[in-house]
Amino acid sequence: MRQRRHITKITAILxxxxxxxxxxxxxxxxxxIAPTVPGFGGTVGDVSCDSGGHDAAFHLHSQLAVxxxxxxxxxxxxxxxxxxxxxxxxxxxxxTGELHVEAPAATAATLADFLEIWRxxxxxxxxxxxxxxxxxxxxxxxxVSDPASIELTDGLGIQITLKSFPQP
Numbered sequence: 432m433r434q435r436r437h438i439t440k441i442t443a444i445l446x447x448x449x450x451x452x453x454x455x456x457x458x459x460x461x462x463x464i465a466p467t468v469p470g471f472g473g474t475v476g477d478v479s480c481d482s483g484g485h486d487a488a489f490h491l492h493s494q495l496a497v498x499x500x501x502x503x504x505x506x507x508x509x510x511x512x513x514x515x516x517x518x519x520x521x522x523x524x525x526x527t528g529e530l531h532v533e534a535p536a537a538t539a540a541t542l543a544d545f546l547e548i549w550r551x552x553x554x555x556x557x558x559x560x561x562x563x564x565x566x567x568x569x570x571x572x573x574x575v576s577d578p579a580s581i582e583l584t585d586g587l588g589i590q591i592t593l594k595s596f597p598q599p
Contacts, residue, residue, distance in 0.1 A: 460505040463556050463596050471551040472517050476544040478534075480517035489534040491585035495545075496528055497557055498592040505557065512548045519548050521583070532583055542568070542589060543579035559597045567592045 457463055472480045497505040507530075512522030520534040521544055532540045546558035560566050561578060568575050569590040575581055581589065 458554060460503070461499065461501075462505055462554065463599070464554050465556050465559065465599065467553060468550045468555055471514055473551075475519070475521075475547045475551075476541060477539050478519055478521045478544050478548070480512070480514070480519045483518040483533065489532065489537050491532045491583065493530045493532075493583040493585070493587040493589060494528055495530055495542075496588075496590045498590070500593050500595050508549075508553050511545075511552045514552070521545055521548055530583060540583045541579050542581040542583065543577075545583070546578055556596060557591070557593065560593050560595070561591060563597050565593060565595050565597060567594065 474480070495507050497507055499505050506526045507523060507528040509523055509526045512519035513524075520538055521530065521532050521540045523530060530545055532538060534540075546561055549555065549558045557566075561568065568578060568581070569592075570581055571588050581587075
């Protein structure tokens with residue numbers, strides 16, 4: 432009888448630990464949470480971080496959709512590239528997947544630049560999966576292997592489909 436209680440307690444503890452581990456380590460879309468990487472505010476490619484206000488100078492929008500390994504869509508977080516001290520010329524405002532390039536002059540911003548800014552702004556799991564080759568990227572329906580080769584232009588449609596998540 433005593434041994435059964437001991438086994439029951441161990442089983443309950445293990446079940447609770449698995450439940451906490453499974454729930455606490457993901458966002459609302461089920462994406463594993465990892466700490467942001469340092470460097471927010473530093474220049475990324477040709478993209479600087481400043482006080483903003485470039486709406487009239489150079490402004491374009493590209494659209495990004497992200498799909499998880501199970502086929503469900505994931506939110507592109509709002510305010511990627513927007514911080515207390517500065518705003519990157521390449522950023523998001525809402526969780527719509529619309530990428531904004533707002534710069535003082537024509538700027539060549541790429542998908543790789545956006546993914547690096549995402550890594551510095553919030554949970555880097557999705558950009559890390561792309562960088563690790565764990566995703567397929569399509570631009571206007573065509574597969575592209577290198578995010579650095581994708582220059583953001585007005586109306587450009589980009590889809591990232593994760594095959595798996597990077598291992599911590």
